[in-house]
Amino acid sequence: MSNHPVATDAGRVQHSPGSVVVAPEGPGRWRGDLAWVDGSLVPRDEASVPLSDAGFVLGATVTEQLRTFAGRLFLAEPHAVRLQESLAIVGIAAGLPLDAVFAAAADLAARNHAARPGWGGDLGVVVFVTPGDLPAQVEGRAGPPRTIIHTFPLAFGLWAAAYDRGSALRSVSVRQVPDTCWPLAAKVRSRLHYHLADREAHSAEPGARAVLCHDDGRVSETSTANVAIVRDGEIVAPPGADALAGVSLAFARRLAAALDVPWRTRSLSMADLAAADEILLTSTPSCILPATRLDGRPVGDGRPGVVYRRLLAAWCDHVGLDIAAQARGCAAAP
Secondary structure: OOOOOOOOOHHHOOOOHHHHOOOEEEOOEEOOOEEEEOOEEEEHHHOOOOOOEHHHHOOOOEEEEEEEEOOEEOOHHHHHHHHHHHHHHHOOOOOOOHHHHHHHHHHHHHHHHHOOOOOOOOEEEEEEEEOOEOHHHOOOOOOOOEEEEEEEEOOHHHOOOHHHHOEEEEEEEEEOOOOOOOOOOOOEOOOHHHHHHHHHHHHHOOOOEEEEEOOOOOEEEEOOOEEEEEEOOEEEEOOOOOOOOOHHHHHHHHHHHHOOOOEEEOOOOHHHHHHOOEEEEEEOOOEEEEEEEEOOEEOOOOOOOHHHHHHHHHHHHHHOOOHHHHHHHHHHOO
């Protein structure tokens, strides 16, 4: 991938970064953020997808979410590879080369982060591609695919406490979407099953996340994270046939290898999670968190475990930042 920013249509860039930045609405939130729409920078509040777009009408949207550290994209290359694979599965041809799209994402993240001088937080960065207009809603005319990039301040308050306290998980009746509907390898916005699963989990335990399983009982993932367990010092994670290949999970595996922590891939059951010494949750915004409760019972001794703490420390060393301290600091900011 190129590291250079993509050129935009200067005729459609209505505002420079300096001219759109206005008074903050709260910590890390500015009305003047920019978004990138099909090659052009626009004020974020003006970025939109038409009601006739198949991404809205059918949920046929391919997406990736990244995060920044100090305003720079983290793990951009594997996210770009996964987006390309998802587009191929869904059959959408992006209107621009993905190296240009991700260069634009890096430039946009740097602009929006730089507009917050002295801010200690970081951004979520979303890239999504839609098929364009659904002909049935525009008098039979098909339109070109749409690609949009936008950023937002990471909502650290949602998970800051979990680095030290852990998260709660719940088994639910909602199942993972089978491969006969669409392959797990496609990261898409069709996520009604996540919504229903988390509603069920929240009704059983407020704040808990659902663990989605396949019809045959294989553990897949939560609505926000990949799942792995630790048993007798070894990390065990589901294979690609069971869960979306997580970028953060793959990075955790790299860190585990550097720490000489054994890692094995095999299908997991809820019984495996219940018997685990630790449960690890990996995702782009939070990086890695421990799950310390499952169906109302403690996981292991009910506290974040040794393997989790080693992986978190290695992650912090790699990015040059205390990830948990950043989250706590931003969550506590007025």
